[in-house]
Amino acid sequence: MSQQSLTLPATGPGSGAGSAKARRNRHVLELAGAAAIAGTYVFLVLTQPADIANGPASFSALVALGGFFLGAVLLIAAALPVLPTSTLVLMPVALVLNVVLGQLMGSTGLPFYFDAIGTVLIAVLAGPAAGAATGALSSIVWSFVNPTVLPFAAGAALIGFLAGLAARGGLFRRFYLAPVAGFVTGILAGVVSAPIAAFVFGGTAGVGTGALVSAFRAMGDTLLAAITKQALVSDPMDKAIVFAIAAMLVYALPRRTTVQFPFVRRYRVLAGKAPETPEA
């Protein structure tokens, strides 16, 4: 630590003279983004129309779209400019992995969606901020072929963020802990995404999930309650599997590759002793 590096000082707004101010601004943006998402959710649940038969839920749809979109944009704006180039270059890879691996897993015929493998992979290698930005950007890129995923950007960002937190906390050091983290992430992400499905789309996109929602509706639940329950059935299982797959992929990477990531070195994300090479 005492020896100065001989290379140029690290670039980016996160370093240099104005670093404290820039970091504070970034935290304000992150907090504002999280607050927008949380506030929108609470508002939607509190003001949900008691009787959806009275008319379309245009009001709730607009609030859900606006609030969640604002939150996702703030999170991207907070995270993106300070990410190192090695992480930024990995993000397009993760976006495409989300799509391609999702389709590949779909070919096994299992009834889950698996659309976050790349996001979780990035979060494990590069941290919560990178995970959140990847999740939100992934929804934006995917919406070029399927616009209905755009409103779920906030939920995808939440998945990436929580996966990064789990990695920082060491839950990816043991293979059996990763699915547990995924299960908890799935609960939160499912609950946050349910108002979008209920108010923006009026239901779920799949026939299988639709059947599940129908079953809860038949018992007399409101639409939001039925979709939240459906999400609590599907999402935790799905995310547990996604986290397990991401863990398997990270373990398969050579150590030479994984220790290139400062996040992995700093928080000892993977099992094994810390590399002995100095950081400078």
Add this chain to the structure above:
Amino acid sequence: MPSTLHPLTSLTAAGCTAVITTAAGAWPLSLAVGLAAAVLAVRAGVGRRVLAAAAAVLLPLGLSLLMLHGLFFPEGRTVLAAWGPARVTAEGLAFALESGSRTGACVMVLLLFSFTVSAPDLVAALAGRGLPPQFGFVVASALTLLPVMAGRLDNIRAAQEARGLVLRGGVLSRLVGVRLQMVPLVLGLIEDSGSRAQALEARGFGGPGPRTSYREVADPPVGRRFRAALLLLAAAAVALRLAASWPAAGPS
């Protein structure tokens, strides 16, 4: 076929149309917007691709909505038919039509935009408007990586099949097959991105300061005024809807 409009103009047009349709929440308007988008897509020469993509999204959603609200709608009063717990109600069918047509209109409009816009122009235009340059890089390289990746996956599958991988049988053997394709794919991509990061860094990608763009996109003043008008219109529609529905949406 890329459209001749400035990418921000078409993006604003698509976004505002989707917002206004959502705010209006009337199925005749939604159907009209969806049809208009389909006609425009056919005239732009992308009709087949837009309709195929829209069908892939909207058919499962529509079926699911029809099953969900058509059969189970506890709030419904006008019962048209009933089998046991399933009741077909007029309110449920109307609700399914309402949400389905609203989503359909938004999907059609946004697909029309994404299939007619030129991605490099869009990225250049967004970077010119003060968006972080990293955003443009991530989006543009993801859009160009997508077809490359599909080809790469084919190569990996061919190589593994030459070594004796058989993609058949139950879930377990399929999972083994997926793992044999996934691990080389991810490994190769992460290795590649490492060397790409070094190359980009050597060319000053991470450096601070303003960027200039090779690509200049013409933005005529007519388009700028059109965008401003559309944004005002969309804001007015949202404000009207919020004002009209606010008391009704209160907790009760």
